[in-house]
Amino acid sequence: MNTKLLLIFLWFFATTLYAQLPDTLLVGYTRAAPFIVQDKNKLDGLNIWLWKKVAQDLELPYKMAPMNFSDMLDSLRTGGIDVSVNPLTITSKRSKHMEFTHSFFASNATVVVAKVSSFEKLSTFLKGFFNLNFLRGLLVLLLIILVFGLLGWFFERKQNPEKFRFGPRGIWDGVWWSAVTLTTVGYGDKAPKTKSGKITALVLMFGGLLFISGLTASIASSLTVNQLTNNPEGFNEFKERKVGTIANTGTRTFLAEHFFKNVKEYPNVVEGLTEVKNGEIEAFLYDEPILKYRIQKDSSLQKLQLLPIKFDVQFYAFGLPKKNTELEQRISQKILEIMETKEWEVVLNEYGLAEL
Structure with missing residues (x-):
């Protein structure tokens, strides 16, 4: 009798948890190549592939919602969206307001400057x-x-x-x-x-x-x-210079904690890199994989170069509102399973990504 009651209770508890989830998850994203690449109405990139794989295996219906980065973070805090599939850096400040899945990629930030010609x-x-x-x-x-x-x-x-x-x-x-x-x-x-x-x-x-x-x-x-x-070769040599980064990111927090005084914030990577090219700022600091991919793919940015400077090690994960703890655990488990497969290594190589 006790066993039957326990099974009924567990079934009722699980049914209640699943009932809390919406019929269709609202998944927020913003472009961040090579993790999220948008070509007209087509979405591609490492994170898109990973999310599709997770959603398919867990049978999660979803709807993609394009957003700018700041609005996406606000929606995660307030529960306006159910998941963010952007490569979000796990930080203590963010963890107070949102849940993170298991990290699926580790990288670092770096510095982009304009190339110096022989005459210069x-x-x-x-x-x-x-x-x-x-x-x-x-x-x-x-x-x-x-x-x-x-x-x-x-x-x-x-x-x-x-x-x-x-x-x-x-x-x-x-x-x-x-x-x-x-x-x-x-x-x-x-x-x-x-x-x-x-x-x-x-x-x-x-x-x-x-x-x-x-x-x-x-x-x-x-x-x-x-x-x-x-020809600066150190991270600290940029503290007194006019530099740029993306607003509301882990890199922005890192620069503030390390006393960078003259930092200009941008809504996206392209605007920041363009101002480096035009001499409006001396350097742009952000996630290395994203900067590297953008410079390689955009012919107008070929006069920029990445310096051999690495700082602020970052761990990327999907983000969820605090109320979606059960969903986060299911997604995290599935991410771990996917990362243990050979297919994950193939996909990383396909997008030109290599972990630390």
Whole structure:
């Protein structure tokens, strides 16, 4: 008798749970190639394939509803839709307002910048070389050559007239000797004979050696900084720059948590990448698979490049309202089963996706 009552109770409980689900699920989505690719009225992509497989195996009737990203998230919070099949990043903030299925893909965010042409690289190098500090150093160097050239000529003109002649030509002799001595070329065509001249030469050689070493280090440092500025290789190098990302995304939250000060938000990837191409922003930061796919497929974006920077590891999943816990568990179980098949690996390769 107890067994019969238990079975009746379980049947009634299961029937009640299933009855809570609508006859036809409303499935929200927004374009996010290669996960969701929309070509006119045709939907394709990894997430679309996965959802169709899940819905077919679980016998879930559904209706697709195109939405913009922000509205889709709001609808998940309020229960306006039953499922979102977008590649939603699982975050603690989102988990407070919605349920997530088991993650089916792991990736990371990256950085897109405009490609630098060879002419621009040369221009950047010249700007870094002939900067204000370099010009100041060059002026001081010429002044040192002139002063010590005059001193050498002054001390040597009487006792060494063969090497340091009288008049303007002698001054040139002194300047020539000073330049050759300072640069350690050492032609040997002119050399001081007097005690004062030799002391002047010693001061010039040792003092000039230190000055040129400092000037060389300054130029090298300037070129290195300039190269890093125009060819950033680190995530933190973009903190002070004008960058862009998609609003209400995990990447936007990540940038805020890491103190990025100048971030412009966009409703979609294409608008952000277009502004990078046009020079409106310096970089666009978002999910690597989506950025890579968009640049490869859009010929107008071929002047953009992905930097070898990876940050903010992300786990993608489907989203559901908090009230759909039972549905989430059924979908999660089915996703795990699909991911264990060889077919899943084939589909990943078909869309050019590789997990971390």
